[in-house]
Amino acid sequence: MTAVVERRAAPAQATLRTLAWVEARRYARHPVFLLGAGLLVWSSVAISDDLDATFPDFKVAVGFLVGVFGVLVGYQLTRSLSRSTDAVTAAPADGVLRTAALCLACLVPGALGLAWVGWLYATAVLTSTPDSAIGTGDRIAILLAGAVATVGGPLVGVMVGRWTRFPGAGLVAAVLLVLWTGFSSSALEQRASHLTDLARLQAPFAFWTSSGDAHATNWVAGGSPWWHLAYVVLLCGLAATAAMVHEATGGRRTRLWRVLAVLGVLALGCLALAVAGDPTRVPL
């Protein structure tokens, strides 16, 4: 006679915490993440003594080296389990939980991004970077958008890894993100208007200053950095929810679709408020 011991299933929160910890360690040890972090340290040394009034836009370093590289990391981490699907599906955690754990692991690059942004701001304060037309609050908002990009890139990678099946999709997503950002930032070369602000700020990564004529005519573009920050945070939520929707079934799937719709509407509202500000460009 076989004795059957009934064990209570671990609560979902405990499982999620365990899985998230495992995924976070996998993320932190990924070669592409380590390469991006190393290059970030190198570029930080190079720019630390060259900060001028346009320094908030230096966030492109962390946005690219941790955020865009993070698309590749998030995608590879998500797809790495595809060959052992049978074993993974037998584990006591459903797909939504596993995807949520991957999304939580994206806080690893986020922590690095936040630390880097804090370092840049402190360096700018300590080295007496000249004052400019950008207020302190707006500077912080512009810099924080760089930290949010370090979470958003990996989340896009997770989402692409969940929804696509063909190799190379992660790189394609990274190229499209850079293309999107490059195309929208070309709006800085157009005449100032609400329309050009919309073209510039609808991207997940926006530039706020321009340095034409060899830094002789630096200016800051119009719009609200804080509302744009809220917009990119909501885009991150959209990416995470869209990744989880793929694995969800039944009532949970319906709820996630509703969350997706609400986040989308809120993101559009934040974008409208970011663009609603005065589009006039102010010299730095």
Place this chain on the structure above:
Amino acid sequence: MIPQGLDRAVVGGTSALGAVILTACVVLAGDHPPLLFLRLGLVPLAAAAAFVLDDPAAPAVDAVPRTRRRRTADRTVGVALPLGVWATGVGALELRVPATAAAGLLVEGAGALAVGLALAALLRWAGRAEPGEIAASAVGGTMLALLVFDLPSWWPAPVFPGDDGWAASTALWGGLTLTAAVLVALTSADAWRRIPVGRRPAHVPWPSWRRRDPEPGGGGRPSPDWSRSSWASRR
């Protein structure tokens, strides 16, 4: 001829993305060629070249009597698609914007594709049957980084030049193309398999050799000492 076993969806899909970006560059070009966006279109094309050597059935294909170098040559034909897309895009852009440095861009594109292919060949040589994903990510990520950030001032030749530095850049990409071609040829050689001491090679018609006796009349050469194989005597 499209080689058997080539992942047409991946190579065709990434080439199609490159074609769309290049078409947008030609349509939206002004007085100067949009070099940044043009090179962004080169990234998926280099990725397509990296996927050409992917062979999920490699363990089975390795057993067939067809050398790896021959199979590589067959598969390399697949690079013609992304290369053709790049050449067509650059040619169309030159027609639209005569100031386009077409020759330099063509060498640059060929070099980027060759580097992607060489990296994939190197990874395959190291034992990966499907090296495309890693090779494409490495080449694509490096190209994106070089497009976004400037190289240090001490770097001798611009990788992606703008107004000047095309001669040095063309020399750099030409050298990279040649190096990559040599690397692909070297890493495509069939692996030399060491035969353990004392074991007969399976591909030699061994029994017929062993039964050979001296010619009648005793005038022939003495029979070799078959009690110990010649492979073992090499110790």
